[in-house]
Amino acid sequence: MRKLFSIMGWRISESHPHLDKELSLIIKGCCIRKSDFKSSNAPIPFPQSSSCFNFIFQEPKHNLYTRIKIKIKDHFNKTTYQPTPFPLPVQLLLFLWHNNDSEWRGDCPECSKHRKGSIFGIGSGGLLSVGGIIGHCVFCHKRYFYFIGGGIVTVREHLEYSLRDTNIRVYNLKFGGCFRGEKEPVYYYLKKLGYTELPHEKWLGIKTSSAAEMSIKTKDGGSVSLTLQGTQP
Ligand SMILES: [Zn+2]
DSSP states (O other), rough: HHHHHHHHHHOOOTOOOOOHHHHHEEEEEEETTTHHHHHHHSSOOBSSSSSEEEEEEEESTTTTTTEEEEEEETTEEEEEEEEOOEEEBBBHHHHHHOTTTOOOOOOOTTTTTTTTEEEEEEEEEEEEEEEEEEEEEEETOOOOEEESSSSSHHHHHHHHHHTTSSSSSEEOOOOOOOOBSSSSHHHHHHHHTTTOOOOGGGGGGOOOOSSSSSEEEETSSSSEEOOOOOOOO
C-alpha cells in the first residue's frame, strides 16, 4: 500500500495558490540550524495551519508533563502525571524530513529537474475519505498535497507508523480543523541563534486560514461551513 502512495507522488494544492517565500526561508533556517533544535528540550511549534493532530512525549516523567495530585476514593492523595499536548514541533519535522523511510520529503513535479527533495511536509490530516500530507516546495514556494487516502483515521495511522522510532506520540485529532502552530516561537528562536535569512517581521502579523476546513454545498448553490472536533487520547 505504501508503494502505491509513492507512485502517486506530490500534486499541486489548489487551495493555497499564492507563493509563500517566507515559509521557504523558515524551512531552510530550521534545516541549517537542525542541531540547535535537536538540543532544545522544549518542542518549538512549526508555523502551520495544516496539522489536524497535536502531540505528546511518550515518557510520562518528561518535564512537559505536569505533576498533579489526584484524590482517589479512599481520600489518599496520589501523584500522577498529566501530559501537556503541543502542536506539530520543528524537532519532529526535522526527523521526518531527514528520515529516508518517510513520505514527508519529496520531489516537486515542477522543480525536480533542478533540485531533488525540495518538498517538505508541513502537516497532515484529512476529512471523511480524503487524507494526506500538505507539503511546501522551497524552490518554487508552492503548496503540494501527498494523497494517503482513507480519511483522517488512516492518516493518523500513517503518522503513528512514521513516529514509531521517536518519543513523540499523536494525542488529539481535530476533524474539520487544525492545531495551529504560531509563527513567533520559531522566528524568535532562529533570531536568537543569530540566523539572519528570515522573513520581514511584518510576516508575523499575517494570519493564515486553516488548510483543513470542511464546508457542505447546499442545493441552492450556497455553502455551509462545518467544524467537528474529535478527541482520541
Ligand atoms: Zn517546486
